[in-house]
Amino acid sequence: MASRTLIEINKITKVFRSLDGADVLALEDVSLDVGLSEFVSIVGPSGCGKSTLLRLVAGLTGPTEGRILIDGDEVTEPRRDIGMVFQAPTLLPWANILKNVLFPLKVLHRLTADSENRARELLKLVGLGEFEKKMPSELSGGMQQRAAICRALIPEPKILLMDEPFGALDALTREEMSLELQRIWTERPTTIIFVTHSVPEAVLLSDKVCVMSSRPGHVKEVIEIPLARPRSYSLETEQEFQNISQRIRKHIFENQTSARRIGAA
Amino acid sequence: MPRRIEQIWHHSRGVILPAAAVILLGLLWEASVHIFSIPVYLLPAPSVIWVDFISKADLVYGHTTATVNTILGGFLLSIAISFPLAVMIASSAVVANTIYPLLVLTQSIPKVALAPILVVALGAGEMPRVIVTFLVAFFPLVTSLATGLLAVPKDLIELSRSYRGTWWQEMWLIRLPWSVPFLFNGLKLAITFAVVGATVGEFVAADKGLGYQIMAATSFFNTSVAFGALVILSLLGIVLFQAVAIIERVLFPWSSPQE
Numbered sequence A: 001m002a003s004r005t006l007i008e009i010n011k012i013t014k015v016f017r018s019l020d021g022a023d024v025l026a027l028e029d030v031s032l033d034v035g036l037s038e039f040v041s042i043v044g045p046s047g048c049g050k051s052t053l054l055r056l057v058a059g060l061t062g063p064t065e066g067r068i069l070i071d072g073d074e075v076t077e078p079r080r081d082i083g084m085v086f087q088a089p090t091l092l093p094w095a096n097i098l099k100n101v102l103f104p105l106k107v108l109h110r111l112t113a114d115s116e117n118r119a120r121e122l123l124k125l126v127g128l129g130e131f132e133k134k135m136p137s138e139l140s141g142g143m144q145q146r147a148a149i150c151r152a153l154i155p156e157p158k159i160l161l162m163d164e165p166f167g168a169l170d171a172l173t174r175e176e177m178s179l180e181l182q183r184i185w186t187e188r189p190t191t192i193i194f195v196t197h198s199v200p201e202a203v204l205l206s207d208k209v210c211v212m213s214s215r216p217g218h219v220k221e222v223i224e225i226p227l228a229r230p231r232s233y234s235l236e237t238e239q240e241f242q243n244i245s246q247r248i249r250k251h252i253f254e255n256q257t258s259a260r261r262i263g264a265a
Numbered sequence B: 001m002p003r004r005i006e007q008i009w010h011h012s013r014g015v016i017l018p019a020a021a022v023i024l025l026g027l028l029w030e031a032s033v034h035i036f037s038i039p040v041y042l043l044p045a046p047s048v049i050w051v052d053f054i055s056k057a058d059l060v061y062g063h064t065t066a067t068v069n070t071i072l073g074g075f076l077l078s079i080a081i082s083f084p085l086a087v088m089i090a091s092s093a094v095v096a097n098t099i100y101p102l103l104v105l106t107q108s109i110p111k112v113a114l115a116p117i118l119v120v121a122l123g124a125g126e127m128p129r130v131i132v133t134f135l136v137a138f139f140p141l142v143t144s145l146a147t148g149l150l151a152v153p154k155d156l157i158e159l160s161r162s163y164r165g166t167w168w169q170e171m172w173l174i175r176l177p178w179s180v181p182f183l184f185n186g187l188k189l190a191i192t193f194a195v196v197g198a199t200v201g202e203f204v205a206a207d208k209g210l211g212y213q214i215m216a217a218t219s220f221f222n223t224s225v226a227f228g229a230l231v232i233l234s235l236l237g238i239v240l241f242q243a244v245a246i247i248e249r250v251l252f253p254w255s256s257p258q259e
Helices: A050-058 A097-107 A115-125 A143-151 A171-187 A199-205 A233-237 A239-264 B002-036 B046-055 B057-091 B093-108 B111-122 B125-148 B154-162 B167-178 B180-204 B212-221 B222-250
Strands: A005-017 A023-035 A039-043 A064-069 A082-084 A158-164 A191-196 A210-214 A216-223
Touching: A005 A050, A005 A143, A005 A191, A005 A199, A023 A050, A023 A064, A023 A191, A023 A216, A023 B002, A039 A050, A039 A115, A039 A199, A050 B154, A082 A143, A082 B154, A082 B167, A097 A115, A097 A143, A097 A210, A097 B154, A115 B212, A143 A158, A143 A171, A143 B111, A158 B046, A171 A199, A171 B167, A191 A199, A191 A233, A199 A233, A210 A233, A210 A239, A216 A239, A233 A239, A239 B180, B046 B057, B046 B222, B057 B093, B057 B125, B057 B167, B057 B212, B093 B125, B093 B212, B111 B125, B111 B180, B125 B167, B125 B180, B167 B180, B212 B222
Parallel strands: A039 A191, A039 A210, A082 A158, A158 A191
Antiparallel strands: A005 A023, A005 A064, A210 A216
8 A cells, every 4th residue: 555645744733722721732743644545543542632633634723833734735724625424423413314415515515416316326335225315313323324424425535534433333333334434445445544442443444553642642653554455353363463453552551551650650 | 992991091191181180170169259259359250251251252352462463573573683692692702791691681670660661762552562572582582592503513513614614504504403492492482471571561551452451350350351361361372382382393393302
């Protein structure tokens, strides 16, 4: 996967002012390159600034120091060629599934005669072909999240930012959804930054896993995943998969013990 | 067969039980008035209220329409003013901090005391009554709607912003639809308060309307007519409340609290 760099995160530092007036260092000197059509996961403990990093790439907030380049252009405001998927499906409760999928096109003023057909195609791709007329409340959590993925895909974004998209799902649905995502990504290659808590999920899906540590969030190591695709969870028993998982866990675990030591001191 | 009766009972007890309670209370009232020989100007029996009120049916109709006009006038004015106010409150913390104390102030003024002053200022027409109705009714509508506009999940707002959605799109495509359940909560409160407001307005300055009829009837100790007007006012409150609830269920089925 030696492709040209699409997203260049360059020495990003982000400071938040908390409600009590103190400055909180959320991200410190974070750098990461993401290639075109590459699948990159960000793994780390809670509070390591993973979501902040995604929001920075999306242009929803600005960095305190450093800069982010997409296709060589500095990100200063939201770009219309980025799709986002959140932990909660956040569908519009008053609109049916089809209308929910079409929502971005409506905001972008890009609704055309063909839009509905493309939305139906996407819904079919994620196995929701027969549910276009259903309301979100009539669908299970996993199905709602599939619809949210379709919604992110319909404007044909160059980049897909996914913030723990399967975090609210039960373990079985979660595995199923990650395999589904791999299939969708194989059929329609897109550059994806995928934030997750799950090490096996990150290893299974990614070309590259970026392990972060918390307080302040910074990059511990970026690990290439050389496993052949398509991958399945049966790989979990294999030595290489376990070695990589172990390496990721070591970074996270190491960080937690050091944090505890600092807390105790 | 007993099973069938059980089913019917199960489905209709929500109607049968309260209806039975009302009928029982009415009979108790009727009986007490006769047994204790309570004078009619103190507490008329339901049967007397019914007879006296029916004999004035054409008058009652005129008074009822006058009151309904005042209620709806004040209610519609509340909607017209609450929407921009709520949008302004939801859009800017500065505006919210400026407007909210003023809104609370309007609520702390006793409306009954304000009504005669409004009559002096606005003349004896429909206007002071509609204004009083509005002042009583609009507050819950503004607060509910503003709460709804601000209750939108952050993710949805970011979704819209990530596509560079404009302020108008955010308001029109996300915030306003999201507020619909809150809006109807406010509308239900507002229509109920509007009945109170209209009655207060008619107490102070009116030559027609159910509130006026109560004042006029009681000043002649015509208590049965006053009671009749009271019953109509209560029924109006229930009917208008249900009308709002039905509009919500028909137009916004996803918003209804059921299911």
